[in-house]
Amino acid sequence: MKKITVAVIGVGAVGVELLRILRQRNFPCERVRVFARSERDIEIDGHPYHVEAVEKEEFDGIDIALFAGTEGEKGASTLYARKFIDRGAVVIDNGNDFRMDPEVPLVIPEANRDAIAQHKGLIANPNCTTIQMVVALQGIHRRFGLRRVLLTSFQATSGGGRKAAQTLWDETRQLCQQNRETEHFQEVRCELPAISGAFSRQIVCNAIPQIGGFKEFEYTSEEWKVVNETRKILGDDTIALSATCVRIPVFTAHSEAVYFECGRECSRQQIAETLAESDGVTFFPAPEQFPVALDAQGGDAVLVGRLRPDPHRQHAFWLWCVADNLRKGAALNAVQIAECLVEH
Amino acid sequence: MKKITVAVIGVGAVGVELLRILRQRNFPCERVRVFARSERDIEIDGHPYHVEAVEKEEFDGIDIALFAGTEGEKGASTLYARKFIDRGAVVIDNGNDFRMDPEVPLVIPEANRDAIAQHKGLIANPNCTTIQMVVALQGIHRRFGLRRVLLTSFQATSGGGRKAAQTLWDETRQLCQQNRETEHFQEVRCELPAISGAFSRQIVCNAIPQIGGFKEFEYTSEEWKVVNETRKILGDDTIALSATCVRIPVFTAHSEAVYFECGRECSRQQIAETLAESDGVTFFPAPEQFPVALDAQGGDAVLVGRLRPDPHRQHAFWLWCVADNLRKGAALNAVQIAECLVEH
Numbered sequence: 001m002k003k004i005t006v007a008v009i010g011v012g013a014v015g016v017e018l019l020r021i022l023r024q025r026n027f028p029c030e031r032v033r034v035f036a037r038s039e040r041d042i043e044i045d046g047h048p049y050h051v052e053a054v055e056k057e058e059f060d061g062i063d064i065a066l067f068a069g070t071e072g073e074k075g076a077s078t079l080y081a082r083k084f085i086d087r088g089a090v091v092i093d094n095g096n097d098f099r100m101d102p103e104v105p106l107v108i109p110e111a112n113r114d115a116i117a118q119h120k121g122l123i124a125n126p127n128c129t130t131i132q133m134v135v136a137l138q139g140i141h142r143r144f145g146l147r148r149v150l151l152t153s154f155q156a157t158s159g160g161g162r163k164a165a166q167t168l169w170d171e172t173r174q175l176c177q178q179n180r181e182t183e184h185f186q187e188v189r190c191e192l193p194a195i196s197g198a199f200s201r202q203i204v205c206n207a208i209p210q211i212g213g214f215k216e217f218e219y220t221s222e223e224w225k226v227v228n229e230t231r232k233i234l235g236d237d238t239i240a241l242s243a244t245c246v247r248i249p250v251f252t253a254h255s256e257a258v259y260f261e262c263g264r265e266c267s268r269q270q271i272a273e274t275l276a277e278s279d280g281v282t283f284f285p286a287p288e289q290f291p292v293a294l295d296a297q298g299g300d301a302v303l304v305g306r307l308r309p310d311p312h313r314q315h316a317f318w319l320w321c322v323a324d325n326l327r328k329g330a331a332l333n334a335v336q337i338a339e340c341l342v343e344h
Numbered sequence: 345m346k347k348i349t350v351a352v353i354g355v356g357a358v359g360v361e362l363l364r365i366l367r368q369r370n371f372p373c374e375r376v377r378v379f380a381r382s383e384r385d386i387e388i389d390g391h392p393y394h395v396e397a398v399e400k401e402e403f404d405g406i407d408i409a410l411f412a413g414t415e416g417e418k419g420a421s422t423l424y425a426r427k428f429i430d431r432g433a434v435v436i437d438n439g440n441d442f443r444m445d446p447e448v449p450l451v452i453p454e455a456n457r458d459a460i461a462q463h464k465g466l467i468a469n470p471n472c473t474t475i476q477m478v479v480a481l482q483g484i485h486r487r488f489g490l491r492r493v494l495l496t497s498f499q500a501t502s503g504g505g506r507k508a509a510q511t512l513w514d515e516t517r518q519l520c521q522q523n524r525e526t527e528h529f530q531e532v533r534c535e536l537p538a539i540s541g542a543f544s545r546q547i548v549c550n551a552i553p554q555i556g557g558f559k560e561f562e563y564t565s566e567e568w569k570v571v572n573e574t575r576k577i578l579g580d581d582t583i584a585l586s587a588t589c590v591r592i593p594v595f596t597a598h599s600e601a602v603y604f605e606c607g608r609e610c611s612r613q614q615i616a617e618t619l620a621e622s623d624g625v626t627f628f629p630a631p632e633q634f635p636v637a638l639d640a641q642g643g644d645a646v647l648v649g650r651l652r653p654d655p656h657r658q659h660a661f662w663l664w665c666v667a668d669n670l671r672k673g674a675a676l677n678a679v680q681i682a683e684c685l686v687e688h
Binding site for chain 1: 357360492494496498502506509510512513516517519520526528529530532534535544545546549550551552553554558560561562563571584585586588590592593594595596599601603631632634636637638641649650651652653654655656657662664
């Protein structure tokens with residue numbers, strides 16, 4: 001197998017995770033080049049990396065370029081992806097800018113790895129919230145046909161980028177500081193003085209039902225991403241899907257309560273078997289074994305538990321799933337797409 | 345109007361809130377007696393209270409007895425309610441022990457105040473999670489007939505009692521302590537060493553999809569309470585209701601993402617009008633005005649926002665509601681029932 005050169009563009013939360021995962025998975029590349037706005041030297045898990053300034057445009061000889069775009073703002077891919085592609089690279093973009101472009105495959109390898117073959121230089125990585133839900137549901141959809149999905153998410157702050165994650169830590173320390181003499185919970189003052197964080201409201205001691213701006217029918221951009229991306233990945237525009245996406249005071253790993261109805265007859269036992277056999281899923285069949293966000297941090301699998309039938313409706317169920325939003329929700333999925341490219 | 349004597353049994357989180365609300369609402373009573381396991385003197389908001397030992401059984405002359413039972417364990421009402429009733433009191437029980445007893449009215453004044461008249465000495469206060477959802481939905485049910493409700497909750501630790509709320513504060517301080525040199529969120533170590541808290545898992549930096557024990561179909565007791573209590577209060581066993589109840593790191597005020605389908609034709613505009621007119625509800629029609637847990641703390645109303653139509657199904661909607669779980673979710677609702685008793 002030809003040893004290849006990989007580029008990582010961006011060294012934010014996802015960029016760092018990309019570099020970590022390339023090393024952890026012993027990705028078959030001869031060289032990793034790192035690009036960001038400015039030239040500098042960084043260290044990740046004790047390994048040094050030289051960061052090149054992306055404006056220099058010395059993009060020759062790169063086989064795969066992994067763009068770590070930040071959610072919620074335009075990614076670097078809008079400026080540089082075309083230039084990498086023109087010099088021979090295949091771009092895998094973590095940002096939101098090209099996901100719904102009909103010319104661009106949107107890929108979760110467990111669900112639609114065949115779509116990779118249709119790429120024209122650019123492959124899009126879905127949103128974190130979408131990825132873990134679709135990994136959990138893809139086997140069920142294949143076997144029993146999803147007809148309807150209702151998602152409520154409990155999302156980590158790191159999904160909002162560095163500033164959002166830093167805001168949670170700053171607010172947590174501020175909470176401890178302003179209550180430093182307080183032993184008893186009843187005396188804790190939760191409201192912090194106005195701070196200039198990443199969120200419209202205080203995140204510590206709170207849950208914020210807004211991720212992204214408000215769009216059609218007053219759903220947020222995050223809520224629409226789940227709908228549109230899921231339909232594109234599963235290749236089925238008939239799934240009646242909607243979501244409420246909520247930020248909670250957790251640093252890493254999203255949790256999701258997913259309600260789904262199947263179009264074909266199925267029992268709880270059959271859904272459980274399907275989950276147990278689904279690629280990328282670790283299924284916990286016993287109720288008291290439910291997975292939590294802290295279990296998912298740093299791991300690769302989508303952890304699924306609390307599968308329950310709707311007592312009032314046939315072929316309808318709830319499940320609970322958690323995954324590391326920076327890994328399977330972003331960097332790991334991108335590296336898995338790169339691995340598929342290398343294999344073929 | 346005859347001035348009456350009120351007793352509060354229990355001085356846990358809900359008991360304290362009962363005493364606070366009786367004073368805040370200037371409840372028309374001549375005397376408030378406070379009972380707990382042991383005799384002592386306490387102070388709430390600067391006001392002194394003498395606590396009598398409940399074993400002494402000096403229950404004569406009490407008109408209304410408010411029992412502040414702890415969720416998740418048998419309430420004091422199982423031991424003492426009958427004795428208060430036999431000596432002439434009407435008992436309003438915040439605990440879970442009598443809620444589904446067909447002889448006992450289960451009351452949210454905004455939804456079914458007429459049921460109070462059927463009491464035989466005991467009236468039950470519903471579970472916090474049920475109360476705020478039913479206050480939000482009762483006007484809609486009356487006008488458009490709820491056919492289906494799917495609830496995902498984001499519940500505060502104080503709903504689990506004093507020990508649960510204290511655990512969140514202890515863990516928060518421990519998190520700050522073990523990361524006291526850390527400025528940057530990426531270096532924060534979230535996992536705490538094993539601690540003997542109130543939860544099966546660490547609650548800080550986490551979301552725990554279990555409240556209560558596992559029951560039929562692997563739903564938790566909390567999830568079944570919402571189903572059974574809602575049907576009893578609304579007097580309609582045909583509503584197809586199920587829930588996923590989750591504890592998050594918030595001290596006070598539950599948040600709920602509620603999906604509902606109506607049996608009769610209705611537009612978003614009609615649902616919005618109904619919410620704006622619903623007793624006990626403060627409705628926020630603009631999407632960016634969504635209410636959050638911190639807004640609800642210490643307040644009386646159930647705050648409702650983020651009303652959205654399901655884009656794929658007629659007469660189906662999402663809403664987001666928050667309320668103070670210790671006030672409207674417990675103590676305030678009990679005092680409102682007591683006010684109804686005094687009025688009639």
